[in-house]
Amino acid sequence: MPLSSVAMASPRNHPAYTGRFAPSPTGPLHFGSLVTALASYLDAKAQGGTWLVRMEDIDPPRQLPGAEDTILRQLEAHSLLWDGQPLYQSQRSEAYVAALEELSHSGLAYPCHCSRQVLQDTGGLHQRSCVPGDLEQPHALRLSVPNNCFIAFTDLFQGRQQQWVKQTAGDFVLLRKDGLFAYQLAVVIDDAYQGISHIIRGSDLLDSTARQVCLQQLLTLPTPVYGHLPIAVNEQGHKLSKQNLAPPVDNRQPGANLLAAMHWLGMQPPADLPATSPEALLEWGVRNWQRTQLPQLIQIPAPAL
Known part of the structure; x- marks a missing residue:
């Protein structure tokens, strides 16, 4: 049976x-992840659209x-109330x-049985030059990227992007x-399954x-249409994350x-908007969301909360 009718079939009709x-459940939301949640919510609701939440929980060692x-x-x-039920990738095997x-x-x-050392010796790129090994031994599965896979798109926030995937x-x-x-x-399969039309995420x-x-x-x-927000960084210029002890939002x-x-x-x-009312904010x-208000930057320092 074709893949599109089995793995991709969604249980509902999708809005425009x-x-x-x-998010990946590696810890609580910090300021950077709150910004991403807020921007994706505002972009969806400003267009009269649906906003879903998906837990990307397929990496248990990091969760x-x-x-x-x-x-x-x-x-x-x-x-920031989502539509429908959250989707858990751990249930999508x-x-x-x-x-x-x-x-x-x-x-x-x-x-592919190649080790990290082998890939380091080739600059981290794998172009199907490995020697087949024993399939009874642990091995990865890789995509055989066509040589002519040239991808070009216009990002909502970062402008024109292009890449030769095989070579890069x-x-x-x-x-x-x-x-x-x-x-x-997993992200490709689930974006199709959920009918995701617009993806707002970090750069x-x-x-x-x-x-x-x-x-x-x-x-x-x-x-989908892609929009990559600048990431929020700390004073050292590092992305806010659990690893660098970014505090959770209160x-x-x-x-x-x-x-x-x-x-x-x-x-x-x-100034007269009540800060005590998240709903009013x-x-x-x-009503006032505009994609053009965001500069084409890759990172912006986070404020001290």
């Missing part, structure tokens, strides 16, 4: 605009127990397996050697987009957090 916020619920409670505290089988049968996925990224991993599904595969993922579009084309899936001050995130996004809510934000 469907956006999403897709923090209970982080999924913590993130959902943080969103609720800030009145059947769809990922179907996609891998389709790609393998089409000769577009192949087993090489044959990328679809299934990791430890048996876990790779991000590039740290901008380089991944060409790989995802290439995979979408090979699977004959639609390509649920006790949702209005102040939303105000700070709006200012960071170049928005100027009026979001209502104003939806």
Whole structure:
């Protein structure tokens, strides 16, 4: 049965605009992830669209127990209420397996036993030059990227982007050697499944987009509109993350957090807008959201909250 009718079939009709916020539950939301959630929410609601939440929980070694619920409670505290039920990638294995089988049968996925040292010796690129190994031993599955896979698109915030995927990224991993599904595969399958039309996310993922579009084309899936926000960085210029001890957003001050995130996004809510009302702030934000207000930057320092 064709992949499009099995792994991609969605249980509902999709509206014209469907956006999403897709955090990895490696810890609670910090200021940078709140900015992404807010921007994706405002962009969706300003277009009269649907805003979904997806938990990208396919990397258990990096996940923090209970982080999924913590993130959902943080969103609720800030009145960033999602449509429908959250989707959990950990429950989507059947769809990922179907996609891998389709790609393998089409000769577009192949087993790889190469070590990190081998890839370091080739500059990190893999272009199907490895020697086949024992398939009984742990191995990855890689996408055989066509030589002519040239991807060009106009990002909503970062402008014109283009990449020869084979020469720049090489044959990328679809299934990791430890048996876990790779991000590039899961995100493409689930964006299609959920009917995602617009993706607003951080510029740290901008380089991944060409790989995802290439995979979408090979699977004959639609390509969403992409917008990559600058990432919020600390005083040292490092992306806010759990690894560099970025503090979680405080649920006790949702209005102040939303105000700070709006200012960071170049928005100027009026002074008489009650900061104690997240709902009022979001209502104003939806009415006044403009994509052009954001500069074409890759990173912006985060404020001190």
